[in-house]
Amino acid sequence: MAKEVVPEEARRRRRPTRQGTVLSERLIVETALRMVREHGSAGLSARRLGAALGADPSTLYRYFDGMDGLTRAIGEELIGRALAGWVATGEWRADLRSLGLRIHGAYLAHPQAALLTASRVTGRPREIAADEAILGSLRGAGFADADAVRIYHAYIDQCLAFAALDAGALALTEKAREADEEMWESTYARLPADAYPNIAATAGLLAERMPHSAYPVALDMLLESAERQLAAGGAVG
Amino acid sequence: MAKEVVPEEARRRRRPTRQGTVLSERLIVETALRMVREHGSAGLSARRLGAALGADPSTLYRYFDGMDGLTRAIGEELIGRALAGWVATGEWRADLRSLGLRIHGAYLAHPQAALLTASRVTGRPREIAADEAILGSLRGAGFADADAVRIYHAYIDQCLAFAALDAGALALTEKAREADEEMWESTYARLPADAYPNIAATAGLLAERMPHSAYPVALDMLLESAERQLAAGGAVG
DNA sequence: AGTTAAGGTCAATGATGTTGGCATAAGGCG
């Protein structure tokens, strides 16, 4: 087997698959993204991806150095999509809100890749552009540098952290996710009210709320606190 | 094969393994935690865990309904360690602050396991105890049920999300982590001030702040927002 | 002491990622 993967731009011969499709790195990544979105991350395997492409699983190793390389390629694609189309209005709080939801949403659209990339600092152009925009919003709003940096840090890490957490939930097997969601009805809703008065009193609200992401609420709370600090005219935390 | 797992407290016969060890749920979980810490989360498999315990892999199915159940038990153990020794003072904001830092810290002590379990709902006793305590603090402080549940959700998910994010950073190889940290000095600190004025103006602050966890700041902001909502006497977000 | 079934073991199943060897056709070159 070839030790080295041929880089995409050096690829000259394009031989069609037995079933007729002509492979390319781009086609493979896009097919993988579609599979992950449609069948959950557990649905992505070399064999199934090969089947979807009409190619033998081992053929993928001509394009990526294993499933890990493939997942990294998917992550790169994700970052590119996250910021496309976002424009700042000048209203700092609204801007930061929409940007946060946008990044969070882009990651959640592809949970598997989100899990792998959320806790890395890439230092790539688009990530830098996002950081500059966030810091610009905060400093433009009137925050002192130290406060802007502190809030920026909490803001971006909160966004990525929730993306990773929620992606983790989505990335579970179908069975495991159902088990988690049912837990709120099967277990929590049936706890004795004398031993667990607070859970018992709120069981219905919990079952309704917990299966959804808490990120929008947490984001609003963070932004509200920031706005209050700004109004108070000084550092707080 | 037995369809049902015998709950730990109903276990009467304790038959030693061929190699002589006497199994228990606790022993299995602790062994698994040790394996994860020593060999990374990828090093945990039914076969290897069985070997480490001196038992057949299939024996684990007498104690857990699959690897999924084992994962939940590990998460439960982590929460239990966080909760051990924590006592409520009655000051809701201080209590929630110390509890959050405690849970976050307990997960970070086992980064690989944190990654594995942070996004799972275990529904086991000690997790339930934590949830009851948090809800109790909020309702006791005077929040209406709907507000208490909303804030509880944001609070616990933010805690686990940051735990997973920070654990992800810790779980990186030494080299990868250093690369990430140096990024703030090598890349961000050298960006041209005309194209990236906001990053350039705060480069020093960023390099100093970014390598540390933003969780304490985010936690304080969340609690501050909650307190303000309480003072305002009504729902906000 | 006798009986029962809990709990450990064996063997088998059908997934998974990954690799070495082989065959075939793409495309450069004469």
Add this chain to the structure above:
DNA sequence: CGCCTTATGCCAACATCATTGACCTTAACT
């Protein structure tokens, strides 16, 4: 236009994974 090289797709095999059903041993209760 036709030959040759070799890139690239395919096949079969391997090691590992979780999980299950049948078995058997022995602990604990009567």
